Structures are given as C-alpha cells and as structure tokens.
Amino acid sequence: MIKITSKHFEVTESIRERIETRLDKLARHDVQLINPHIIIEQEKQGFKIEASVGIPNAKLFAQAKHDDLYAAINAMGQKLEKQLNRLTHKPESQRHATLKVEDDAIDDDFDDNLEEEYAA
Secondary structure, three states: OEEEEEEEOOOOHHHHHHHHHHHHHHHHHHOOEEEEEEEEEEOOOOEEEEEEEEEOOOEEEEEEEEOOHHHHHHHHHHHHHHHHHHHOHHHHHOHHHHHHHHHHHHHOOOOOOOHHHHOO
C-alpha cells in the first residue's frame, strides 16, 4: 500500500493512479517495496515530490521539482529506477569478484593437467 501525503492541495484519483503505475515499474526488478511514502507539495514555482521507499537491505529516496505535477512524478520515478538498478546490479559490477572466479577456473584446469601427467 502506497502512502501519499499532500501539502496545500487535494490528491485526485488520476494523480494516485499515475504514482502507482510509476512505482509498479520498479517491480520489474523483482524487489519487494516496503512502506513506500510519497510527499507532494505545491509551491509557488510548481510542484515538489519526494519518495521514500524501503527495499530489503536498503532504502531509496528521490526528489523532483517541476512546473507540471505529472512531469515531476516521472522524474521522481526515473530517479528511483536508476537507484534500484544500481543496487540490484552492484554485485555484477564489482571487478574483484569476477576476477577471483576466473582465477579459480584457471587454477582448476592446471591441477587436472598435472595429475594426468603423473598418472601416466
């Protein structure tokens, strides 16, 4: 359940649907969203939207400002997606982890060749 808080204006059903569909795109990463909280403020220049979403072992936070509320929602959603993408692919991007796996594979082949030579 998404908690939406607004300051200085009423949240309509279309705004709520837009936020829900934007957060549904985060589900592509197969990560459970824990207590998503959205805060929308109407300012003199436009709209400011903040999102705080918990995921297992981390917390995502994004903030966006724009004259158009729907553009601010999209910008906030893109920032959340970028953070989530970075967190989910972090183990793959660590170079030392992949080098260690490759070194182990090379060492295994070398040991097998030595045992065959001594057996003959």
